[in-house]
Amino acid sequence: MTVDRWHHFRENLLGWYRPERRPMPWKEHNDPYNIWLSEIILQQTRVEQGTAYYERFAATYPTVRDLARAPDDEVMKLWEGLGYYSRARNLLKAARMVVDQYDGDFPDTYVGLLKLPGVGPYTAAAIASFAFDRQVAVLDGNVYRVLSRYAGVATPTDSTAGKHQFSELATLALGEAPAARFNQAIMDFGALVCTPRKAACKVCPLAKACVALAENRVYDLPVKEKKLKRRDRHFHYLVIKDDSERTIIQQRSEKDIWQDLYQFPLLETPKKTLASADLPLHPDWPAWLPAGELTFRKRSQPFKQQLTHQTIYATFHTFHWKLMPGSGEGFVVTQNKLLDNFAFPRVIAKFIEDKRLLLDLF
């Protein structure tokens, strides 16, 4: 790929770009806090899905100091439903680091930004260029696709060699172009023109020099080498009610999915089938829960929750406990109406929502 071809790439990409073609609230800002907030929310998340969350976070926490003093549970609740919850934990850690160690000012270099938890190569480049006008190229899923096709590079993008090679290509492509505008442009271009399927090659301003198009390899690029492996998991939740509109929840602490979110007491089994009457025999049945004092009420149909690497089948077993204690080790007794204050995995939030619609519980 010659210098001339990257010049052509740059000029035609910038000629194509119109910021208003893909409106985003954070395009109106150039302050690091709003840029950082939007970039964390958008990691592995579609713009359409993340925008509402960004609006809520920006309204609730107008400055990094507001965010830094927010309670953990409140931030997790605001993040509920967005997934990849380590982002929310790192969001708070980073906000507190900026306030405590940087006097409320974000680092203004790529390397400095990389020190913040939850900020990797992409996000550091995005903030450095958008907020501080640094000359660094972003490398996200859109950029991999656009560059691999334009240059005809089949090196797997999820390999170490691929990340290196495409990082160099991105820097070549950027050249001396205005970095913020170029980075916005190439990502919008990947999202609107050079899309994974049904790419708009017939109207593409880069078609003339696109290697993949010339060699009819558009849909063979980019290449990924890792295959997706899935496993099934079967969760049995214990929904325990008493006579005064209370129920029992606990916070997940294991290094597993949904860390720090809340749930009903959980028993996991290798197989889908498990009679409600056999639940107390499960090795993980809580020691603080006297099976003899519980009355079984009903079991739900399995709820299916598809995650990227796991398929969760969740069954909810409802019991009545007449003499429920007020508190205990490792669990929380809460009024049903206060469940709204806790962040739950989607599958549990859906169960609660269903029950409320049926005026059945909660």
Added chain:
DNA sequence: AAACCGGGGAC
């Protein structure tokens, strides 16, 4: 280098 971490939407 490989595994792990969510949820939703397009096809």
Added chain:
DNA sequence: GTCCCAGGTTT
């Protein structure tokens, strides 16, 4: 069903 999304961290 499969793939992808304004990726990052841990093992």
